[in-house]
Amino acid sequence: MKKNDELIKAYQRYGFTLQRRTANDEALVFTLKTGYFDNAEIIKLNPNFQADDLFAEFSASGYACTIRNATTPKQAEEELFNGFFSVESTRARLIDEYTRFTATLVKPYGDKATYEYIKAPYQIDGLAGEKTAPEEVLSRMDTDHPVLFLIEAAAGFGKTCTAQEISQLLTCTAKRLPLYAELSRNRQARIFRYILLDEIDRTFPLLSSKLVQTEIKNGRISVILDGFDELLRKGEDSEDFDNKEPMLETVSELLTGKAKIIITTRRTVLFDGDEFHQWLERHINDFSVVRIRIQEPKINDWLPYERVESLRQAGLDIEAMANPVLLSYLRCIDEESFAQASSNPERIVQSYFEYMLDRERERQDLRMTVEMQGGVLRRISEDMVRNGYTAEERDYIIKVVLENCSKEIEASRNQYSISDKPTREEVANKLASHALLDRSVADSTKIGFVNEFALGNYVAESILADPEWLGDDPRFIEPAVKSYAPRANASRKCLYDGLRASLPFLDTLAKIEISTDLIGQMPSDLINDSVEGLELFSISIGSVGLKSFQFSDSIFKNCNFIASGLDQVTFLNCKFFDCEVVGKSFGGPVYILGGGSWPDINSRLDNSIVRDEEVIAPDRHKVAEISILKRFWPAGDPIDQKPTRPIYKPMKYLCQNSDEFTSVELFSAVERLTKAGILAEMSRSHLFAVNLENIDKAYELFRELA
Template identity: 70%
Template sequence: MDIKTGLVAAYRRYGFSLARDSARDDVLVFTLKTGYFDNAEIIKLGANSVTDDVFREFSAAGYACTVRDAKSPALAEEELFNGFFSVDSTRQRLLDDYRRFTSALVLPYGDKARYEYIKAPYHIDGKEGQKTPPEEVLSRIDEEKPILFLIEAAAGFGKTCTAQEISRLLVSNSKRLPLYAELSRNRQARIFRYILLDEIDRTFPLLSSSLVQTEIKNGRIAAILDGFDELLRKGEDSGDFENKEPMLETVSELLTGRAKVIITTRRTVLFDGDDFHKWLDRHEEDFSVVRIRIQEPKVNDWLPYERVERLKSSGLDVDAMANPVLLSYLRCIDDRSFNEAANEPETIVQSYFEYMLDRERARQDLRMTVHMQSDILRSIAKDMVVNGYTAEQRDYIVKLLLETSGKEIELARNQYATSDRPSREEIANKLASHALLDRNAAESTKIGFVNDFSLGNYVAEHISDSPEWLGDDLRFIEPAVKSYAPRAMSSRRSLFEGLSHSLPFLDERARIEISTQLIGMLPEDLANGAVEGVELSAIEVGASTIESFQFNEVIFKGCRFLKSGLTNVTFLNCRFFDCEVVQDNPVGPIYVLGGASSPDIGSCLSSSLNMDEDVPVESRGRTIERALLKRFWPAGDPITQKPSRPVYKPMKFLCQPVDGFTSAELYNGVGRLLKAGILIELNRSNLIALNAEAMSKAQLVFEGGV
């Protein structure tokens, strides 16, 4: 491409029209009409280009003219980008947004509190990370290929802080601009493509969305989509991939050229399911995926050594304090407040709420005791649980306060002098602007709790006070458990008993997490099920009988395994750290398949029953292989022909006991078929597929050969 063709293409991308291509004068003229102003760019293609006549002509026609020497198309496009996107002022605006965000996080803890991004542990593409998630993104931002960064973390564990930190690093340390899209502001919208366009128009209101998308694809703008999970409505993020695929296809349309798209989300079934991995494999040649999973924070990452030791000397289990909200409080408060909290370690969580409520009295001149504020916040949480919402219009919350807390509001009014006494509505509006309620500017019309830790505290109080409470909405149950996990055993057991009627209606993962976090034990009735991806610490596995159960990719830390309580239990690709096995009398088979252990307990933990001696081992192996291969033919397809479409199966599914075959036999059968090349393991998704180029070998297995 010659310089003239390149310049024409660059200017046209930015909306200019080619108004003059004069070979005689050796100039190009591009014009742009932007409302009231008409602009003309006169480009001198050579050292002797004559521009005087052209300048007079276009000036007389009402154009504001600028004469420039010709540059390479790349440099010209960079200048156009800097001008149209007002790069300097946009960087300053984004830095101001970052400062406002971080200041709001530490403001409740006093004027001297300072924000600092916490370097939480994380895994990147399955391996332990050595930098920080934002630094991992920045280190790859200049790569020529398109990359999708998928950053996953539990609720409250730093997704938005990470997204903001990535934005800051891009503004400060790269030539790129971030497009920061806070998707929670549009959670009521139904079509993701329009949500994205809204965010583009909000960030760059004077530019066309097509131009912004072009620069995303060129790599000059990195798209940060914060809170992708906010678009997954309750009940729709499990198994219904077809409804979510258009959202991901919209993302994939951006991932061309040198595009970088960063998605932050909680870990959901959408991003762990087989269909999502199939979607990734369909786009394997289109873009790369970097998957970052932020782990639970380590106390030592948040608190200085002196404060950690002070908590330990108080007899506190510091690992139980690993909640971001609680750690922020313990990190930011002054030494006097910290020592007061550490002196009562069993009530340290309560001290956080008392601290926040007491500060609220001064911040808003709210003449209301800590106890009265707690009662009011509990009534809001109760209404949320009963009516199934986590945020509502401000008018609704104010009306609710006037109806349910009229006595407390009237008592508060009487604390003011007659001349300064606010109205009931004014007191209700003060409460609606409470520090523990969401006053985010992006959700100015909505009121909800400021974080899940606060929501969970008051939901848990409601559950504990309600005889035979029954509910299955994890939006409320999970925060309640997280909020009570750092507390004394009496409080945790009280919440566990309050949830006891609800536990049978929850899935295995939820029941396991609730039981282990609240009472340090696995549920008593684990049978005929499976769980994946949880982390268990200091738990006795087998204290209550576990039967016909599969643990998939579970991390065990400091756990004790009682073999007498395990019957037909499989540990598939699990990791064991500092665990021990009690060598009592096993009553059923235990399979440890794949995974890692330090120290090695695999041989001690596994045990199996003798296979039927009347069935030859080789014959049984062929039968297993045939049973496995049949799973790769869609229903209705004859096994004598190539399958009508590709079928992918996760290892955890293939190893589930069926037709009298054990997990170990099926696992070994998959291994043999992989070794023979009949099955293949998809590199990026850990799924197993039939090798279309080895169909003749598969047919030999069905015929009894190989």
């Protein structure tokens, strides 16, 4: 009976009504009304049951009847899923979308250019990954519990390509379908829940959103949310846009059963701050989190040895070339074009844009100089920055071109004969179909730059042209910086000067990345601050003084640490590769807490004054431990009772310098509490929790110094 009930529930989830249950449960009849068609499924629970009479009865009532032998509820659900979701045709459509997406990426480089997903280095939960990021995700898809995958990368480092590759792998190799949502393209809905429902309706227009959500939770549909950070910033007319926490709660509502949700995003404060960790705390037992951070691509993964050597011999700074768009260009162009590009290393970025714009003149018979095309694209980027969007309706982009580019349009029209002269609207239409703008595959009405490298180039031009430029939107500043990182020192310095007025409005991570990418040094105002997840290459730390600063979970490669410029600096769970310590006289104490270095520099870099456990008075030990424990109890909670909310805290917050204790004292206190079993270290995101089995030990500590 229980098996039959489960079978009934499976059909009911798909909208069927149990119309008949024969005597002795030898057969079940389910009916489904879908507008013009009425269907009846006759399920024979007894293989010997004669269903002819039932077939005739329901056929006479206007139903299209099908007789099936009973299967297990699981098999029935599989058959219903395959039928309702048209799995084979849906997979064919998804494969076609992927093919069109990849063809769009390489088309500007000529007919012989082919697409290949590049294996960029990445970290997974803080450890170096060994597969590709998409393969890493796919390998965890068959778990029986819900998983949230966070894939983070800087602007232009392949988030969308990674999301598309995951979708393709799911389509071709897994027993599930992807629901791919490119969130930057949906600017109509203001609340994330409705954006998600809109994407469900777009992908499966004939099915109810409730049914789709059920199959997400059953694990048959995996959700890919590409560009989650696009929704975190308020744009025009969006004062009532849902705040961050309800967005996360909407995600958590789907993370039940066997659900798998993949989010791609830029590095953003949302996923590093208290709000996100508090959200994790509330759902610590509901789902697991896998965090993947894509790093800068390796040049040798993109270019053959011969081309890398040609660039080296031309005097190019190879490390500065680590941008996927630029590497794609250098990888796909023919030998003649490559020779021209590499002959003048200082102009190699400009050669990319000149190549693209020159090809556009032939592709669309667009009689407009390279310089004029660049001016049009810059004005479009200026409107994007001014009005806070990265993609808009095609008609809107045409309107922007017509209103702001009259001079260029008329100059172009004058290049045609009188009989062939296009209208102003026809020229604007060509510009709206420009190869550097025509990015959208799924929705041809939406126009945005083909990649963030192109967007950043024209945003940077606007910054350089306007001495009073001021902005704080990372969607535009990050691409501008990345587009100028491969250029000559003078160009990078000019962009840095143009961004100086904006730096105070940016978070610490962004300040450091802008400064190191453009002028090769740390910012000058890093006092009483902290940063997490930073990756620095060939930078001098301390050449500009650092005071009361904490680095958490950061990576330093080939960096020099200037001892005299380091004062009360803490490195928490950081890794050092091929780094050096310069000088022996430190500006103040430096603490190395956890992490490691290869070769070892910890003993030379760590000069903390209070390091030996014996030096600290026992009472101070206890006070430090109680200071740590109190952070697990919300304000107002009695400290002699269990906390009223989840009690997990990230390690970096526990060890922040305070007026009362140094980072090393707090770190030592955490180590002692963990060794005593009062705190327990979690396996993800460096989280700690009060061990409820030993909570009496915590109460005892509170009583000792009451």
